[in-house]
Amino acid sequence: MTATAQGRPALKGFHHVSITATDLDASVAWYQRVLGLQPLPMTFPHYGSEDSGHAIVLLEPEQGWAIGIHHNVANSGTPADETVTGLDHVALAVATREDLDAWAAWLDGMGVQHAGVTDTTDPMPYSVLVFRDPDNIQLEMVHLPT
Numbered sequence: 001m002t003a004t005a006q007g008r009p010a011l012k013g014f015h016h017v018s019i020t021a022t023d024l025d026a027s028v029a030w031y032q033r034v035l036g037l038q039p040l041p042m043t044f045p046h047y048g049s050e051d052s053g054h055a056i057v058l059l060e061p062e063q064g065w066a067i068g069i070h071h072n073v074a075n076s077g078t079p080a081d082e083t084v085t086g087l088d089h090v091a092l093a094v095a096t097r098e099d100l101d102a103w104a105a106w107l108d109g110m111g112v113q114h115a116g117v118t119d120t121t122d123p124m125p126y127s128v129l130v131f132r133d134p135d136n137i138q139l140e141m142v143h144l145p146t
Contacts, residue, residue, distance in 0.1 A: 017090055018055060018068030021135050022077045027069045028056050030134050034110050035060070037067060044068065079136035089138035091128075096143060100129045103141050107131055 021027035031037045037058035044055045053072040060066065067090075082088040094100055100117045107114045107129075114131035129141040 014065050016057065016066035016068055017087075018070055019080075019087065019133075019135070019137055020070045020072050020075060022075055022079075023134065024056065024069060024071040027134050028058065031058050031067060031069065034107070034112055037061075046070070046072070080138075081136070082138055087137065089130075089140055091140040091142050094141050094143050097127050097145070100127055100141055100143055103129055 019027075028039060032039065038061050040057045040059065044057060046052050046054065052074065053070060055068040055070040057066050057068045080087065094103065097117075097119075104114060104117055112131055114129055117127055117129050119127045125145050127143045127145075131139055133139060
């Protein structure tokens with residue numbers, strides 16, 4: 001086992017984030033269409049609670065991170081809400097400010113509503129493009145200038 005300078009065990013990198021969807025098939029199709037994610041050919045049961053539902057895992061083909069989209073039999077269909085305990089948002093990095101403009105145009109072409117690109121200096125300089133998935137989960141594309 002390797003350790004970091006702070007003494008904690010080492011991390012290799014980000015692996016995945018999982019969300020629960022009201023309509024598994026619609027969300028999987030949306031993430032494929034909008035973000036170009038590719039589903040693994042199997043479903044994953046909920047570990048320790050296999051009768052409650054399952055997930056489809058979608059991979060980002062160039063970087064290897066993933067988003068798990070879960071179906072849960074107890075899902076009441078209430079949209080995601082970042083004002084309650086749980087997931088607030090998922091942010092993805094882009095290399096340049098121009099990439100945010102390209103993503104805004106891409107989302108326009110996909111019919112995905114977004115807030116437009118925002119450039120700010122408070123509390124630090126960054127640019128962001130905010131949009132939401134079919135279950136109202138907030139997604140962000142972020143550029144941090146060097």
